[in-house]
Amino acid sequence: MVKAIRVHELGGPQVLKWEDVEIGEPNEGEVCVKNKAIGVNFIDVYFRKGLYYKADTMPFSPGMEACGVVTVVGPGVTGRRVGDLVAYVGTPMGSYAEEQILPENKVVPVPPSIDPIVAASILLKGMTAQVLLRQSFKVEPGHTVLVHAAAGGVGSLLCQWANALGAIVIGTVSTKEKTAQAKDDGCRHVIVYTEEDFVARVTEITSDNGIDVVYDSVGKDTFQGSLASLKTRGYMVSFGQASGAIDPVSLSALAAKSVFLTRPALFQYTAARDKLLEVAAEVFANVASSVLCVRVNHKYALSHAAQAHADLENRKTSGSAVLIIP
Secondary structure (H helix, E strand, C coil): CEEEEEECCCCCHHHEEEEEECCCCCCCCEEEEEEEEEEECHHHHHHHHCCCCCCCCCCECCCCEEEEEEEEECCCCCCCCCCCEEEEECCCCCCCECEEEEEHHHEEECCCCCCHHHHHHHHHHHHHHHHHHHHHCCCCCCCEEEECCCCCHHHHHHHHHHHHCCCEEEEEECCHHHHHHHHHCCCCEEEECCCCCHHHHHHHHCCCCCEEEEEECCCCCCHHHHHHHEEEEEEEEECCCCCCCCCCCCHHHHHCCCCEEECCCHHHHCCCHHHHHHHHHHHHHHHHCCCCCCCEEEEEEHHHHHHHHHHHHCCCCCCEEEEECC
């Protein structure tokens, strides 16, 4: 038996229960991983609430990201050994656990230079940033980029990476206290959207030219303003709905500036094993070369996952949050 967080009913953070679970032994092509650190992401909140995403079964353990050590290898496993440090993102969901059984082809090797806490805090967010910046829209030097929630987990990495690519980065944050971090992460301009009209500020900053691309994880509260901030033939990249579901979009709203609208899903970009390894390796390489500075600003015991969720939803976090297993 191992300990894990389990959800028996959908709802608030209080539905996250600390329980004993039986995980069994790895089958053909599987490995058992003893987790060291687990990433906390907004998609975990969505699954807990049954909002936008629903678990296949009840009860379930949330969690889409972790880093740990291989303790057992199942029959037919050739690419992993006991003692290997590995990380994983995506399915099967259930990283909020002391140990997991995972398909060998879902785990990626973690370089010795990368701390497990760093790996667990950045892989999902970093791979998301790679897909957004290098595949959904390829950011080039001179592009003007708007990043909402610039001090958040993905937002922080987007700002750093886009700045390193030579883009002019405009970031929005919810409080003045988060302004300094956004600037440190490469934002040339920071807008406190709770105090300023970000569309008006973007218009001013760009001399009414608009931006090349907006990365919007906020959703309902910012969507229309994001569209309005784009230049002609600009790109609207929507990748989250933290403020609520986005209202239906009229095609005529896009035609006004001939803008492009996309809603990328990370796991469709990394479904192939070679692509998964490629994207993960690029993230770890950028960490090792200091292109990406990982801010693990919040650490919680795995048993305190409910507090981590409450803080995330109430926008009390910046950077990354992780669950730690002693």
